[in-house]
Amino acid sequence: MKENLIKTLLAVLLLIASAGMASAHFTMVFPSDTADTVWDVAPEDYIAELGETKTVYMMWGHPYEHILFDMTSVPEVSVMKPDGTVEQLTPEEITVDGMNEDGELGTFKAYKASFTVDQDGDTVVFVKYEDEDENLIDYTKAVIHSGEEMWEGWDAEVDQQTEILPYMRPYGMEEGFVFSGQAMYNGQPLKDASVEIEIYHTLDLGIEIVELAEEMFPYDPPMVFTRVTKSNDNGEFVYSLDEPGIWFVGATMEPDSGRNVRGVFIIPVLEAFPPAEAQGSSAELQQAVAQAQQAADEAKQAAAQTSSSSTPGFGAILAVTGLVAALFLVLRRK
Numbered sequence: 001m002k003e004n005l006i007k008t009l010l011a012v013l014l015l016i017a018s019a020g021m022a023s024a025h026f027t028m029v030f031p032s033d034t035a036d037t038v039w040d041v042a043p044e045d046y047i048a049e050l051g052e053t054k055t056v057y058m059m060w061g062h063p064y065e066h067i068l069f070d071m072t073s074v075p076e077v078s079v080m081k082p083d084g085t086v087e088q089l090t091p092e093e094i095t096v097d098g099m100n101e102d103g104e105l106g107t108f109k110a111y112k113a114s115f116t117v118d119q120d121g122d123t124v125v126f127v128k129y130e131d132e133d134e135n136l137i138d139y140t141k142a143v144i145h146s147g148e149e150m151w152e153g154w155d156a157e158v159d160q161q162t163e164i165l166p167y168m169r170p171y172g173m174e175e176g177f178v179f180s181g182q183a184m185y186n187g188q189p190l191k192d193a194s195v196e197i198e199i200y201h202t203l204d205l206g207i208e209i210v211e212l213a214e215e216m217f218p219y220d221p222p223m224v225f226t227r228v229t230k231s232n233d234n235g236e237f238v239y240s241l242d243e244p245g246i247w248f249v250g251a252t253m254e255p256d257s258g259r260n261v262r263g264v265f266i267i268p269v270l271e272a273f274p275p276a277e278a279q280g281s282s283a284e285l286q287q288a289v290a291q292a293q294q295a296a297d298e299a300k301q302a303a304a305q306t307s308s309s310s311t312p313g314f315g316a317i318l319a320v321t322g323l324v325a326a327l328f329l330v331l332r333r334k
Contacts, residue, residue, distance in 0.1 A: 032045065035057065046145065050117060056142070058075050059098075061108075062225075075111055092113065121150045124154075130259070141266065157184075161253075166180075175241065175242060179247075190235045198225065247267040
């Protein structure tokens with residue numbers, strides 16, 4: 001009896017572990033100058049200058065916890081340029097430093113590929129990676145932007161089997177912005193699909209934040225690792241990206257047989273703009289305007305009580321004068 005109970009508990013734990021790990025795997029597509037700096041990826045790395053050679057690194061693992069696995073097959077890597085031209089890239093096998101699921105440091109098989117940004121606008125990098133262990137075909141897209149106000153190509157469809165089409169331009173987005181899109185499968189809306197959302201952490205932060213999650217939510221820590229929503233009947237979904245960093249949004253098609261097929265979109269999210277130090281000045285300005293508006297209202301009431309011989313529009317003049325004075329005082333303090 002006791003032996004059967006132990007076996008049952010072990011089986012349940014294995015199922016929980018495998019389910020949690022399966023939901024957290026992503027193909028990370030990070031632009032970087034070298035493999036040594038790849039883990040310091042920032043939203044600015046998804047911006048390029050015309051003529052620049054851009055190298056993207058592809059790793060397989062858990063972005064939130066910063067856990068890595070060897071890539072078990074060679075990814076297919078291509079770029080679609082702003083004019084719709086598609087260029088297939090040649091991936092090169094490399095190794096990157098990282099941590100495995102047991103917390104052990106080591107090196108892991110990954111890939112990189114390079115291309116030249118020869119058009120202003122938005123170049124879509126799209127990657128297909130198959131992982132037999134996870135029973136998954138992963139299609140990932142990331143946008144490299146070049147050129148001031150050259151906002152063309154970010155919503156391009158690249159004919160992935162499962163693909164996310166963004167409704168929101170995926171750069172220039174600040175923390176707290178809502179991202180919305182449409183999940184497609186074989187060119188048709190993917191309805192009622194599970195959509196996973198996860199942010200990337202560096203190794204040290206990943207270790208720290210996972211420990212905190214396990215302490216605060218011991219009943220189910222992964223619920224704050226990988227967030228989940230659903231697509232509607234038209235394949236559409238929305239989600240707020242509430243922190244700055246590199247976000248992964250993935251919609252999965254789960255067929256009755258064969259491998260699951262997921263489409264992933266990578267979104268670099270900026271810190272809040274204006275910065276916090278500038279927001280104080282904005283608050284002062286709003287307060288000054290509110291005070292001026294109150295003074296204007298009081299002036300109008302006083303003007304209404306005066307005789308008909310009073311100067312027309314006097315209340316309005318007082319309001320404008322009060323507003324100008326309030327603005328002057330705010331600007332003078334800067």
